[in-house]
Amino acid sequence: MSTIPPPPPGGGTPPPPPPIGGVPPPPGGATGYGQPLGGTLSGMPAMANFGQRLAAYLIDGVVTAAMAIPAWITLFAGPKDIEPCTGSSFEPGQLCEVPSGGSIAVFLLLLFAALVGTVAYWGVMVGKGQTLGMKALTIRVADMHTGQPIGTGRGIGRFFAMYLSSFACYLGYLWMLWDDHSQTWHDKIVSTYVVEA
Numbered sequence: 310m311s312t313i314p315p316p317p318p319g320g321g322t323p324p325p326p327p328p329i330g331g332v333p334p335p336p337g338g339a340t341g342y343g344q345p346l347g348g349t350l351s352g353m354p355a356m357a358n359f360g361q362r363l364a365a366y367l368i369d370g371v372v373t374a375a376m377a378i379p380a381w382i383t384l385f386a387g388p389k390d391i392e393p394c395t396g397s398s399f400e401p402g403q404l405c406e407v408p409s410g411g412s413i414a415v416f417l418l419l420l421f422a423a424l425v426g427t428v429a430y431w432g433v434m435v436g437k438g439q440t441l442g443m444k445a446l447t448i449r450v451a452d453m454h455t456g457q458p459i460g461t462g463r464g465i466g467r468f469f470a471m472y473l474s475s476f477a478c479y480l481g482y483l484w485m486l487w488d489d490h491s492q493t494w495h496d497k498i499v500s501t502y503v504v505e506a
Contacts, residue, residue, distance in 0.1 A: 353456055354504040356491040357448040362503055368442030373427040380419035387412030428468060436464030439506065449506040453490075463499050470495035 387408060394405040408416070434440040438449040438458040450467070452459050459467070474481025474494040481494030490502065 353451070353502065354506075357446070357503040357505055358491070359486055361446045361448050361505075362485070365440065365442035365446040365448060368445055369431075369440045372441055373423075373430055376423040376426045376430075377420060380416050380423055383412055383419060384408055384416040387415065428465060431468035431471075432461050432465035434464070435459070435467055436461035443503075443506070447506045448503055451502050451504050453496075453500045453502050459499065459501055463501075467495050467499045467501065470498040473498070 385408075388411060389406040390409045391404050392407050394403045399405070431440065435450050436459055438451070443449055450459060450464075451457065474484075485491045485493045485496070490496075492502065496502065
């Protein structure tokens with residue numbers, strides 16, 4: 310018995326049979342789930358522009374800087390010691406108030422806690438897709454292959470990669486202005502896009 314499909318009504322060439330396994334190829338040459346050849350997701354929302362990303366970064370900078378306020382309050386308002394002043398601008402024998410050893414120790418501890426909080430803020434929130442600044446500007450971080458959130462581990466990696474983008478007068482941040490996919494260096498390092506939410 311022949312397996313050749315009958316010609317369509319009105320003549321013409323019959324459609325090609327499905328490949329082995331009986332599953333037809335996805336339309337448009339996609340490789341699955343809307344992903345075309347080349348590795349980037351089709352149907353991805355519009356890329357966030359430089360102004361949106363800068364404004365979101367400034368908001369997040371204020372949020373993370375606030376984490377260090379308790380440390381600075383401790384340093385300037387905590388217990389003081391009276392010691393001879395040092396420096397050429399002081400007269401010999403002049404006394405000055407300086408933070409006590411305990412105040413300095415608490416300051417360093419709180420400053421370290423603020424650093425850990427900053428890393429956690431960027432790692433967890435970017436890992437879920439949006440920081441507070443990104444929510445305010447309605448943009449989000451997405452995996453460039455799946456369009457999904459990138460997870461905490463890659464979010465932390467992206468945070469540290471942001472320092473690489475700040476080298477050479479923030480060239481890595483400015484890179485998005487002429488990049489075909491509006492990516493900064495830290496986007497490229499962890500394979501992310503910043504898109505409109």
